[in-house]
Amino acid sequence: MSRTKRRLIVVGGGAAGLMAAGRAAACGAEVLLLEKMREPGRKILISGKERCNITNAAPLERFLEAYYGRRGRFLRNAFHRFFRDELLALLHGYGVETQVERGGRIFPASGDAAAVRDALLRYALEHGAVLRTLAPVAELLREGDAVIGVRLESGERLSADAVILTTGGASFPGTGSTGDGYRMAEAVGHTLVPLRPALVPLRVKERARARAVQGVSLRNVRIAYFVRRAERFERLPPPAPLPPTGEMLFTHFGLSGPLVLSSSLAAVDALRRGEEVWLEIDLKPGMDEEAVRRRLQREFERFPHRRLPRLLRGWAPRKLADLLAAMSGIEGERPVHTIRAGERERLVRLFKHLRWQITDSLPMAAGMVTAGGVSLKEVDPYTFASRRVRRLYLAGEVLDIAADTGGYNLQAAFSGGYLAGEAAARGLGGRGG
Ligand SMILES: Cc1cc2nc3c(=O)[nH]c(=O)nc-3n(C[C@H](O)[C@H](O)[C@H](O)COP(=O)(O)OP(=O)(O)OC[C@H]3O[C@@H](n4cnc5c(N)ncnc54)[C@H](O)[C@@H]3O)c2cc1C
Structure with missing residues (x-):
């Protein structure tokens, strides 16, 4: 029997990965979300002093500035497709009411970051994505010019029609974001902009x-x-x-x-x-x-x-x-x-x-975000597909994206994850699906 659904693997169940998994599943793909920690979204749980500053009420132009110049321009299209209002509508749909606070910062009204993580997890699972925790990915498997799956640290190999890399940055490694994705992307031919701590004392x-x-x-x-x-x-x-x-x-x-x-x-x-x-x-x-x-x-x-x-x-x-x-x-x-x-x-x-x-x-581990990462020149801003290898998509902090505080970093992860999930599910972008 031939398989009709596209089979996708999402590597890393953080802000970008949960969103990518949910959107890809909603678009009809068969999605396996691999998370190396015991539970997904640990960085979301500690974000905004455990209250999760989801996004910001500022106008789009302020968002673009907050991403330190050129990087903001890369996100313009993603924001055009899936921005604050779409994000908040999605969260409201899962019962997360929000409120605007000082500086336009938007938080869950319950004051609890777990509400955001749980809503995104439900979004992914309800659409049929399968979550595997304690499943650290060691390597992207490549055949010719395409990524064909992943190898777990255990040695297990899993094949896929496309892989979405959402492993986050290298700061606060206790959350699971230890910079693995940078090494994996580099190994399949991506260039890294040097990693530096940002939002750091x-x-x-x-x-x-x-x-x-x-x-x-x-x-x-x-x-x-x-x-x-x-x-x-x-x-x-x-x-x-x-x-x-x-x-x-x-x-x-x-x-x-x-x-x-x-x-x-x-x-x-x-x-x-x-x-x-x-x-x-x-x-x-x-x-x-x-x-x-x-x-x-x-x-x-x-x-x-x-x-x-x-x-x-x-x-x-x-x-x-x-x-x-x-x-x-x-x-x-x-x-x-x-x-x-x-x-x-x-x-x-x-x-x-x-x-x-x-x-x-202070060292990288103490920065709230990692500046540097996979060069944006090598990623298609319309689909978040790799321009270096086929069937690979990247979103979130693994990219050379870091922003000011205020909810901008999470919004970038959510918007990128959404676009990557959709494009991967439909086989769009970059050098073909
Ligand atoms: C203390 C703190 C507070 C913050 N507060 C805010 C805030 O209020 N608002 C805001 O906008 N931003 C905030 N940020 C930044 C924001 O949390 C991050 O930019 C955002 O979470 C990045 O999303 P991501 O999906 O790219 O990565 P992450 O959310 O870090 O998710 C990456 C996931 O990938 C998993 N992973 C990593 N390697 C592997 C592997 N090899 N195999 C499988 N899984 C893997 C990790 O375990 C993790 O679950 C904060 C950051 C910190 C450290």
């Missing part, structure tokens, strides 16, 4: 200072990156536009918090190029230097006998006020009326240009 040279302010979190600050070129400091553009002001956090090793994470790839890439990198914090973005100067002077006149650390506590959290006072070089026991103009200038500079030299970032 940064380490600073001034460790003792960082420890002194460990745990201090700041709202409404502005940050900028600088590199030193030919003895001049040049400003580095962030990988995606940053909000004018935002939050950051000091840790025992350096800097973290939303503003720092969102822009960390700029520092990671500059360091990789061998450049010296500084991050500068503007603690008072609402005031220019002259306004800071005048306000300091007014307070010195109002409280002439106060000591500087105490006075600065009206300006910054206590630990940071103490650090700024120490960095100003003004002896702590001196009453502020003895502070000279040159000394006051040092304080002004500290408030407006508090510089930290970045030595490196």
Whole structure:
């Protein structure tokens, strides 16, 4: 009896894989979803502080910017076909109500990431996809210019009319995303854009200072990156536009918090190029230097006998006020009326240009996403089919896609997974099905 249904294997049951399996099965394919962990979607479960920031209410143009330039353009077609509204409609169909929060971030109204994972799993299973857990794939099997199946780590070989690779990135390996897909794609002829951690905390040279302010979190600050070129400091553009002001956090090793994470790839890439990198914090973005100067002077006149650390506590959290006072070089026991103009200038500079030299970032495992991956030039943006080998499709973080926080990474995985599932089920795209 001849088989009429296309037989597909989806490798990796994360955000992209669950969606791809569901869509492919809904399009009539016979789908086997192979997941190496005991359960699928573990990264979805920890996403958004276990509340899963599914997507964002921002306009499409903001989405495209959030993917760091060129990569955003690659996703334009996928978003045109399956975007936020389609995703939310699908989730609503499985009982997941959603709500929009600060910054347009969209979460399940229940506040539980498991609702999203479970809905996607039901979507796949109800359409007949078969899930096999504890089934790590070791290799894509290739014959000539086509992928014909996979080999599991156990040695078992499974054949398929097409394979969808959705193994995720290489960060937070405890979720199962250990970068296997990069090696598998490379082995069948794909090129990898170098892997780097993105959305990652940064380490600073001034460790003792960082420890002194460990745990201090700041709202409404502005940050900028600088590199030193030919003895001049040049400003580095962030990988995606940053909000004018935002939050950051000091840790025992350096800097973290939303503003720092969102822009960390700029520092990671500059360091990789061998450049010296500084991050500068503007603690008072609402005031220019002259306004800071005048306000300091007014307070010195109002409280002439106060000591500087105490006075600065009206300006910054206590630990940071103490650090700024120490960095100003003004002896702590001196009453502020003895502070000279040159000394006051040092304080002004500290408030407006508090510089930290970045030595490196935390390792890949600590990044929220992996930048780099399978080159987008080798993937068809209409079908997510490989342009290198036939019958292979790729979606999600295994591709050279990484975005800012805000729900953009999951939306990319869902949109790509949807398109890949549909195209693979119909045998479309790339160099033929
Ligand atoms: C702490 C944290 C919080 C995050 N929060 C958000 C958020 O709120 N919003 C957002 O948009 N993004 C968030 N992200 C990023 C987002 O979770 C990922 O970008 C997204 O999950 C990528 O989807 P994916 O399907 O490509 O990979 P994953 O979801 O990582 O899925 C890959 C799957 O493949 C499996 N796998 C890997 N190798 C093999 C193999 N050899 N054989 C079989 N299976 C394999 C893995 O076990 C895993 O289940 C967060 C990331 C982290 C680490």
